[in-house]
Amino acid sequence: MKLHIKNMVCNRCKMVVKAELEKLGFNPISVELGEVSIAENISAVDKLKIAEKLNIFGFELLEDKKTQIAEQVKTTIIDLVHYTKEPLKINLSLYLSERLNLEYSSLSAVFSEIENQTIEKYFIAQKIEKAKEMLTYGELTLSEIAFQLNYSSVAHLSSQFKKVTGLTPSGFKTETSDKRKTLDEI
Known part of the structure; x- marks a missing residue:
């Protein structure tokens, strides 16, 4: 049986969901971002238990197609x-x-x-968030970041970055406020 779970955005999310399902007595066959396969069938009561447990960690069981x-x-x-x-x-x-x-x-x-x-807007927002992460680490040049994120040029990355954040990449690096969002906030 497959369960679809909202807000699974990283490997730690996958570990948490797997651990919580195992604590509830289920045996996940595979745990991927947003989806878990379980060997056994799950009753409505069990689904409610799973939903309640996952909600504690900010996840949501999705029923609607x-x-x-x-x-x-x-x-x-x-x-x-x-x-x-x-x-x-x-x-x-x-x-x-x-x-x-x-x-x-x-x-x-x-x-x-x-x-x-x-x-497309969601894809761009994710790419800009990744660029923000890379800029924060300071290990790569803007050219290297543009290449890694598959931008055609630094100018294209800079243009999208300013459109999304209101700042240039260099302005972002010098800004001191809380800069980044978690992936589920995008």
Whole structure:
């Protein structure tokens, strides 16, 4: 049986969900961002117990199909931007369609309805958040960051960065306020 879980955005999230399910007596076969496969069938009472336990940690059990699709899009983009080392060699719409086995027009319509933003805006927001992380560490030049995030140029990255954050990348580095968001806040 598959469970779809909202707000799973990192490897620690996967560890927490797996541990909590095991504490409740379930045996997860696989735990991926936003999705868990469990060998046994789960009753409505068990689902309620799981939902209550996961809510403590900021996760949400998803029952609605449209919400599940939107969450799958989000977790696929998060995985692509934050955890995949290889640059995307095909366009995002084709990548999402292939990964989620749905037409991009359907994915786009559902995502926009549920999230009140386009997939493209969400993708850009994730890339900018990753750029903010890399800038904060100070280990890479802006050119290296642009290359790693698959931007065509530093100017393109800088332009999108300013549009999203209101700051230039160098202005961001010197800003002292709380700069970054958690992935589930984007």
